[in-house]
Every structure is written in structure tokens, then in C-alpha cells.
Amino acid sequence: MIKNALRRLLLILIFLAALAGGVTWLGSLDPFGEVPMVREKWAYWQQHKEEFDTVFIGTSRTHRGIVPAVFDELNAKAGVPTHSFNFGIDGMFPPEDAYVAEAILRDPPKKLKWVILELGVFLGDFEGRPPKSVRSVYWHDWPRTWLVMRNNLWPKKRPVKWQKWFEAKPGEASDADVAMTHLEVWLTKTLNIGRGANLWRARAFGRPEEDTLGPHKEGFQPTSGDGVMRGDVLKIWREKFAERQQTPGRITPMRPYTQESLDRVLSFVRRCGAQGIVLIAPTTGELRGYPDKASKVPVFDFCDLQKYAELFVEDVRTDTGHVNVRGADLYTRRVSEEFLKYNQSSTSR
Amino acid sequence: MLFVQFRFVIFFLVVFGIHWLLRGNTARKTWLLLASHFFYACLFVGGPDSASADEFPPLTFYHALQDVLAGKPGAHLPVGWWFPLVLWGSTIMDWVVGLGIGQAKDEWRRKMWLFVSLGVNLGVLGFFKYYNFFVDSIHDALIWFGLPTSKWTLQIFLPYGISFYTFQSMSYSIDVYRRRLEPVKSFLDLAFFISFFPQLVAGPIVRAMSFLPQVAEKRLWARVDVRACLTLFFIGFVKKACISENVAPVVDAFFSDPGKYSVGATFIGVIFYAVQIYCDFSGYSDMAIATARLLGYELTLNFNYPYFAANITDFWRRWHISLSTWLRDYLYISLGGNRGSKLFTYRNLLLTMLLGGLWHGASWTFVIWGGLHGLALIVHREYEKVADKAGDWWQKARVYVGPVLCFYWVCITWVFFRAQPVIDNKTKEVTHTGFEIAGTVLKSFVLFQKNGDRDFDSACLWFFVALGVLHWLASRQVFATWWRRIPDWLYAALLGLGLAVAFYFVPQHYKAFIYFQF
Numbered sequence: 001m002i003k004n005a006l007r008r009l010l011l012i013l014i015f016l017a018a019l020a021g022g023v024t025w026l027g028s029l030d031p032f033g034e035v036p037m038v039r040e041k042w043a044y045w046q047q048h049k050e051e052f053d054t055v056f057i058g059t060s061r062t063h064r065g066i067v068p069a070v071f072d073e074l075n076a077k078a079g080v081p082t083h084s085f086n087f088g089i090d091g092m093f094p095p096e097d098a099y100v101a102e103a104i105l106r107d108p109p110k111k112l113k114w115v116i117l118e119l120g121v122f123l124g125d126f127e128g129r130p131p132k133s134v135r136s137v138y139w140h141d142w143p144r145t146w147l148v149m150r151n152n153l154w155p156k157k158r159p160v161k162w163q164k165w166f167e168a169k170p171g172e173a174s175d176a177d178v179a180m181t182h183l184e185v186w187l188t189k190t191l192n193i194g195r196g197a198n199l200w201r202a203r204a205f206g207r208p209e210e211d212t213l214g215p216h217k218e219g220f221q222p223t224s225g226d227g228v229m230r231g232d233v234l235k236i237w238r239e240k241f242a243e244r245q246q247t248p249g250r251i252t253p254m255r256p257y258t259q260e261s262l263d264r265v266l267s268f269v270r271r272c273g274a275q276g277i278v279l280i281a282p283t284t285g286e287l288r289g290y291p292d293k294a295s296k297v298p299v300f301d302f303c304d305l306q307k308y309a310e311l312f313v314e315d316v317r318t319d320t321g322h323v324n325v326r327g328a329d330l331y332t333r334r335v336s337e338e339f340l341k342y343n344q345s346s347t348s349r
Numbered sequence: 350m351l352f353v354q355f356r357f358v359i360f361f362l363v364v365f366g367i368h369w370l371l372r373g374n375t376a377r378k379t380w381l382l383l384a385s386h387f388f389y390a391c392l393f394v395g396g397p398d399s400a401s402a403d404e405f406p407p408l409t410f411y412h413a414l415q416d417v418l419a420g421k422p423g424a425h426l427p428v429g430w431w432f433p434l435v436l437w438g439s440t441i442m443d444w445v446v447g448l449g450i451g452q453a454k455d456e457w458r459r460k461m462w463l464f465v466s467l468g469v470n471l472g473v474l475g476f477f478k479y480y481n482f483f484v485d486s487i488h489d490a491l492i493w494f495g496l497p498t499s500k501w502t503l504q505i506f507l508p509y510g511i512s513f514y515t516f517q518s519m520s521y522s523i524d525v526y527r528r529r530l531e532p533v534k535s536f537l538d539l540a541f542f543i544s545f546f547p548q549l550v551a552g553p554i555v556r557a558m559s560f561l562p563q564v565a566e567k568r569l570w571a572r573v574d575v576r577a578c579l580t581l582f583f584i585g586f587v588k589k590a591c592i593s594e595n596v597a598p599v600v601d602a603f604f605s606d607p608g609k610y611s612v613g614a615t616f617i618g619v620i621f622y623a624v625q626i627y628c629d630f631s632g633y634s635d636m637a638i639a640t641a642r643l644l645g646y647e648l649t650l651n652f653n654y655p656y657f658a659a660n661i662t663d664f665w666r667r668w669h670i671s672l673s674t675w676l677r678d679y680l681y682i683s684l685g686g687n688r689g690s691k692l693f694t695y696r697n698l699l700l701t702m703l704l705g706g707l708w709h710g711a712s713w714t715f716v717i718w719g720g721l722h723g724l725a726l727i728v729h730r731e732y733e734k735v736a737d738k739a740g741d742w743w744q745k746a747r748v749y750v751g752p753v754l755c756f757y758w759v760c761i762t763w764v765f766f767r768a769q770p771v772i773d774n775k776t777k778e779v780t781h782t783g784f785e786i787a788g789t790v791l792k793s794f795v796l797f798q799k800n801g802d803r804d805f806d807s808a809c810l811w812f813f814v815a816l817g818v819l820h821w822l823a824s825r826q827v828f829a830t831w832w833r834r835i836p837d838w839l840y841a842a843l844l845g846l847g848l849a850v851a852f853y854f855v856p857q858h859y860k861a862f863i864y865f866q867f
Binding site: 016194197198201204 | 355356594595598599602806809812837841842843844846848849850852853854855856857
């Protein structure tokens with residue numbers, strides 16, 4: 001009887017090993033192949049990464065706000081030549097950004113020196129996207145899934161009454177529901193569900209046109225439209241701007257799981273011999289979360305309304321979070337200035 | 350909860366483990382009955398196509414329980430909370446009817462009991478499924494005659510699986526009435542037969558005669574052919590999740606606006622629908638049969654390579670076998686079958702097929718689908734008499750021509766089956782009726798007239814050819830035995846690898862099984 005049970009157990013183990021081997025191998029094939037917004041940048045990065053020594057990683061505030069050509073030109077003039085790439089992706093908040101950053105840093109360019117990470121707001125839900133969308137699934141590896149699940153269940157990293165997990169208003173999901181969804185999405189990601197089907201769909205119907213690389217293939221893409229705020233957008237901007245003016249220098253500690261996610265990325269940055277820098281984009285809509293001192297990472301904070309007043313002028317904005325083309329030029333110049341200052345101070349040390 | 354979802358795997362592993370750990374037959378049946386009702390409840394909690402975890406069923410039940418404890422019952426009640434009541438109602442009624450028929454002293458009383466069963470079962474089915482259809486049809490007819498009218502439609506939710514379990518339930522009453530079956534004394538046995546979860550929602554429609562004897566006997570693990578069950582489940586999974594789900598977007602795109610597509614694209618759209626509905630339904634049946642077998646129970650075979658049928662009569666011996674034989678035994682024969690003139694037989698055949706069409710859904714397009722099959726069956730009967738007298742060359746040629754013509758005809762009828770009205774997302778108004786859609790498709794599919802210029806990628810064609818070849822090889826039993834001969838460790842490894850590849854081709858979003866809506 002025991003022999004029989006052991007034999008069955010062995011067969012189950014063989015089955016699981018074959019399944020795990022199969023999904024791991026299939027998962028390694030073109031991991032960003034059908035991920036909207038990310039696939040184009042990733043494909044370009046894979047082909048050209050050895051040309052770059054600096055990479056910006058962040059949300060649309062980076063994608064639409066940092067112009068690598070301007071950044072490199074100013075640095076070169078100051079005698080610190082860089083060749084940078086903008087890996088900003090619209091809507092890429094933590095921990096998605098950490099997943100992409102780690103993918104970049106697992107096989108980094110040989111001459112990578114600087115990794116400039118924009119700080120975003122940690123979103124434990126699905127950022128309004130359907131949980132099973134390609135964009136929601138692809139970053140759900142185990143470290144990220146465990147992080148967001150803990151963020152749902154223990155938001156302040158402190159024990160909570162388990163009954164709270166199940167509390168929900170009618171029609172709304174409880175924390176436990178959301179955590180279960182993340183777990184299911186993790187399984188979807190791990191088993192590569194949808195990957196081949198998406199390829200087939202792209203073949204049968206074609207892919208929607210995307211241009212995330214921008215006119216100069218450096219990853220910067222200006223915000224669409226004429227870059228002028230009107231109507232409701234302008235109204236909201238003014239409201240948020242007025243709110244922020246009351247506490248222009250307000251700083252809040254970073255949320256615990258954003259911190260954890262950032263620290264993990266920074267460890268990858270250090271492992272590949274590069275220097276990490278944290279960027280806080282000029283926005284009025286979100287809190288300015290500062291990383292813990294223990295992270296030992298320089299912070300370039302452009303969210304200060306007094307220090308960087310020119311980045312908060314209506315003429316250079318398209319909304320509370322983004323700048324227009326002129327604003328992008330201005331913002332990049334300020335980033336370059338801070339970068340050069342930091343570079344100088346760190347070399348003199 | 351669908352057979353192709355992770356949550357089903359977890360559910361099944363628990364059910365399977367406890368089922369075989371229990372010793373007594375009554376305990377096992379009770380356990381499976383409870384599990385079946387949990388499975389059924391999971392359908393109406395999240396809907397059969399629910400894959401989002403904000404509707405994770407056990408948590409919904411937990412919320413509902415909390416509401417009851419807090420004295421606010423109903424705050425979290427899902428839309429279909431009363432679906433099980435209909436199922437229980439039907440079961441209790443047929444149990445009582447069965448006992449009534451068994452104890453009735455004369456033929457008149459037996460008949461009365463049967464009428465109660467038929468009346469209640471068909472009444473409930475008719476109300477939920479056809480009330481709005483008939484009201485709409487009468488309303489439209491009155492308008493056509495220029496008479497004043499107003500609509501009396503109701504917002505009715507169709508309980509999942511009602512068409513299937515009603516037919517199962519009725520088969521029990523009719524068989525008891527026909528003295529083919531002894532009335533069941535144990536309510537548990539009958540309730541278990543009707544609600545057994547593998548076949549509860551979309552069949553196969555199991556006959557009481559074949560299932561109740563299995564229920565009475567304790568199932569033995571030694572008789573379960575695990576490898577055959579796993580293989581069958583895997584095949585069903587691939588059919589549904591990898592094939593049906595991947596051709597669905599092409600079909601949906603085509604049928605939402607067939608007026609834009611070329612003749613070639615029309616052929617791809619229609620043939621892909623034939624592939625989709627076959628893989629969807631036969632995939633479900635395979636998984637249902639395999640699941641039941643793993644628990645020790647045998648369900649009816651539902652499909653037998655129908656698209657390789659030599660003619661339309663043969664097709665109906667291979668397609669949805671459990672329904673076609675049900676209709677034959679309980680409707681066609683009850684109408685008189687072929688015990689009369691030729692015209693009488695054909696009337697019965699046509700009526701059976703028309704009602705078979707209507708069983709699928711409350712729409713005239715389904716009635717036409719059934720009618721076209723009925724006509725084809727009549728024509729085929731007449732043709733058989735002539736064909737037998739034809740020369741040798743035709744006897745040889747018909748072997749090849751028959752299946753092609755049969756498949757083409759079946760595809761034509763599928764156009765009516767699939768042609769649902771197109772509703773504008775913004776205005777919520779019908780932009781094309783089902784008949785308009787069918788007309789546009791058939792213009793291209795039958796008359797070869799181009800509707801538009803849009804085409805599908807040639808990959809679609811190659812996909813179909815590859816599927817066809819694989820299916821043909823399977824029908825020739827090429828893959829029938831090799832997997833039985835390999836050692837266990839190799840089988841386990843191949844199953845693992847096969848699943849890894851299958852998962853890769855499974856789309857992230859599932860559609861519910863097509864037959865769930867019937």
C-alpha cells in the first residue's frame with residue numbers, strides 16, 4: 001500500500017516537474033511579446049541596449065516628460081557624456097515598474113551607469129484595468145503578487161483583524177476578494193495563459209498601431225493634442241494647484257510596500273554596478289512619498305512648487321500630472337542640472 | 350465556475366478526494382449531492398462565465414452568511430439565488446409523480462400523474478424560456494395586422510441548465526409511466542441523478558434508466574480507468590479552451606458585421622463557427638464524461654465525429670446524441686413515429702426537429718435551424734430510395750460527396766443558429782435582426798456574392814486545415830491506443846508538457862460554454 005502511494009506520488013511529481021519545465025521554457029520566449037505599450041520599447045531595448053548607459057524608468061510622467069536627447073546634450077556640454085533611454089510607460093505604477101526594471105537589470109547593458117527611477121503611487125488594485133488584461137497579468141510574478149497581496153491584507157505592515165478582509169459594501173470587492181484575484185492572476189501569468197492566444201489574435205486581426213518610442217527612437221513621446229489645458233482639465237488643475245500651494249513643501253513618508261518594491265529594485269541596480277537615482281515628477285495630483293533614508297538613494301524632487309515654480313506654470317502643463325512639449329524640455333533641463341550637481345558632488349567625495 | 354477554470358480544479362480535487370475516502374454509498378451520494386449544489390450555486394453567484402475574483406464564490410457565500418447573522422439577509426444575495434429552488438421543485442415533483450405512478454391502480458390515474466409531470470416541467474420551462482418569446486411574437490403579429498397592442502414581456506432570468514435537467518427529470522417520469530423503470534423510493538437517489546454536477550448545466554442528457562442503476566450500486570475505485578479519464582479531460586480542455594476560444598474572436602468579428610467581408614472570409618467565418626460550436630460543446634461533454642468517470646459514474650456519449658457523417662441522418666446519430674435520442678424516444682415516438690403513412694412520418698419528423706430547434710433557444714432562427722434539419726432528413730429519406738438504385742460510380746462517389754455536402758448543409762443551418770440580432774452598444778437598439786444577418790451571410794456562403802472586401806489572415810485557413818487533418822486522424826483511431834501503451838512515468842511527463850503547451854494557447858478571457866445559454 002505504501003509502495004503504491006509512493007509510486008503515485010512520484011508520478012504526480014513527474015507530472016508537476018514536466019508542467020513546470022514546460023511553462024518555464026514557454027514563459028521565457030518573448031516575455032513582453034504582446035504586452036501593449038511595453039512590447040515596442042522592450043523589443044527596441046533588446047536590440048539597442050548596448051548603446052545606452054542611462055535608463056529612465058517610470059510612468060507617463062517620465063515617458064511624456066523626459067527628453068533623452070536634451071538630457072544627453074546638456075550633460076555632454078558639462079563634460080559628463082551620457083546616452084540615455086526613456087523606458088517610461090504610461091500607467092506603469094509600482095509594482096509593475098519594479099517588474100520591468102528588474103527585467104532590464106537582469107541582463108543589463110555592459111556600460112550601464114545610471115538607473116533613474118521615477119516614484120509612482122503604489123496601486124494595490126488593478127489601476128482600473130480588467131484583472132485578466134494582458135497589461136495586468138504580465139507583471140504578476142511571485143515577488144510582485146506577494147507584495148500586492150500583503151498590501152491588500154496588511155496595508156500598514158501591521159496585523160489586522162482577519163474579519164476586516166471580508167468586509168465589503170454590496171457590489172464592492174473585499175480585500176480578500178482582491179487578494180484572491182491577484183493570486184489567480186499570478187497563476188495566469190505563471191502558466192502563460194493567453195500568451196499563444198494573443199499571438200494568434202494579433203495574427204488574425206493585426207495589432208493596434210502603437211508608437212511608444214517617439215520620433216527619435218529614444219523612448220520620449222510628447223503628450224498628445226496641442227498641449228493646452230482647457231475646460232475641466234484646467235479647472236481640476238487650478239483646484240489641485242491651489243490645494244498644493246497651501247502646503248508647497250509637504251512631504252509624506254513613502255508607503256511601506258512602495259518602499260519595499262523600490263529597495264528590491266535598488267538592490268538589482270547595485271548588483272549590476274550602476275547608480276540608482278529616484279525622481280519625483282512635478283505633479284499636483286499625488287502625494288510626494290519620500291524613500292526611507294536607509295535606502296541610501298539620491299532623490300531628485302521636482303514636486304516642490306517654490307523651488308521649481310516654472311514647472312507648475314499653466315503654459316507648460318497638460319494636466320495635474322503631465323507637462324507638454326515645452327514643459328518636457330524644461331523638466332529635462334532641471335533633471336540634467338540636478339544630475340550634474342549630484343555627479344559632481346559624488347565625484348568630489 | 351467552469352470546467353476550464355483553476356477554481357474548478359480545486360473544487361474537483363476536494364470533491365474527488367472526499368468521495369473516494371467515504372466508505373458508504375449513501376454517504377458518497379450525499380456528499381456528491383452537496384458538492385453538486387455548491388457547483389450550481391457557484392454558477393449563479395458569478396455567472397457561468399465569471400472569471401473575476403470580485404465574485405469569488407466562497408467569499409460571496411461568506412458575505413451572505415454574515416448578512417444573515419447581522420439580521421440583514423439579502424444584502425449580498427446574487428441575482429439567481431432562487432435557481433436551486435426551481436431545481437429542487439422539479440426534483441421533488443418528479444419524485445412524487447414517480448411514486449404516484451407506481452402506486453396508481455388504474456391506467457387513468459397513471460396518465461394523470463404523468464400529465465402532472467409533463468405539465469409542470471414543460472410549464473416551468475415554457476415560462477422561463479419562452480414566455481417573452483411568445484409575447485413578443487404575438488405582439489409583432491398584432492402590429493402586423495394593424496391591431497392595437499402593448500408588450501407584456503417580463504424581466505426573466507433563465508435558471509442555468511433548466512433545459513437539461515427538465516428533460517432528465519421528464520425522462521424519469523415517462524420511463525416510470527412506460528413501465529421501463531421502477532419508481533425510485535429514495536429521494537436522495539433521484540436528487541443526485543438530476544443534479545449530478547458534471548452533467549447538470551449542459552448535459553449530456555442522462556437517462557434515468559442508465560444512471561439510476563449506477564446510483565444504487567457502490568462505485569469501485571478499481572474500475573476507474575484514470576489514464577483514460579485524464580486523457581479525455583485533456584482532449585475536452587484543448588477543444589474548449591484552445592480551439593473554440595481561439596476561433597471565437599474571428600466568428601464574433603464576422604457575425605457582428607458580415608456585410609463587410611469577402612466570400613473567402615465568409616467561408617472562414619461560417620466554418621469557424623462550425624468548429625467553435627463543435628469544440629465548445631463536445632469539449633464540455635468530454636470533460637463532463639471524464640469528470641463523472643473519475644467519480645465512478647458513466648455518462649452517455651454525446652458526440653461521435655459528426656462532421657465526418659456520410660449524410661444528414663448519420664449526422665444526427667453523431668451530433669448531440671443524448672438530445673437526438675431523447676427527442677426520438679420521447680417526442681418522435683410519442684407523436685406516432687413512423688407507424689403510419691409516409692406523410693404522417695414526415696410530419697412527425699419535421700415537428701420533432703422544429704421543437705428540437707426551439708429547445709435550443711427562444712428565437713425563430715432556432716426554429717428555422719430545426720426546420721432545415723427536418724427538411725433535410727425528409728429529403729434524405731427520399732433520396733436513399735433513389736440512390737440505392739443508382740449505378741456503381743455513384744455508390745463510390747457518394748462516399749466522398751456525401752460528407753462534403755452534409756457538412757456544407759450543416760454549415761448553412763449553423764448560419765441561422767448563430768445569427769443573433771446585432772445591438773448597438775450606445776443606443777442599445779437592434780441594428781440588424783438575426784434574419785438580416787443570416788441573409789447577408791447566405792448571400793455570400795450559398796450564392797458566392799461578395800458582401801465587402803475585408804478578409805481574414807491566411808493563417809485562419811491553415812489553422813482550419815491543420816485541425817481538420819488532426820480530427821480526421823483521430824476519427825480513424827490513429828491516436829486511440831498509443832498513450833495506453835507507454836509507461837506511467839512517460840504518460841505523466843507528457844501530460845504535464847501537454848498541459849503547459851495547452852495553457853499557452855488558452856485565452857485570458859473565457860466565454861461561457863455556448864450550450865449554457867440553452
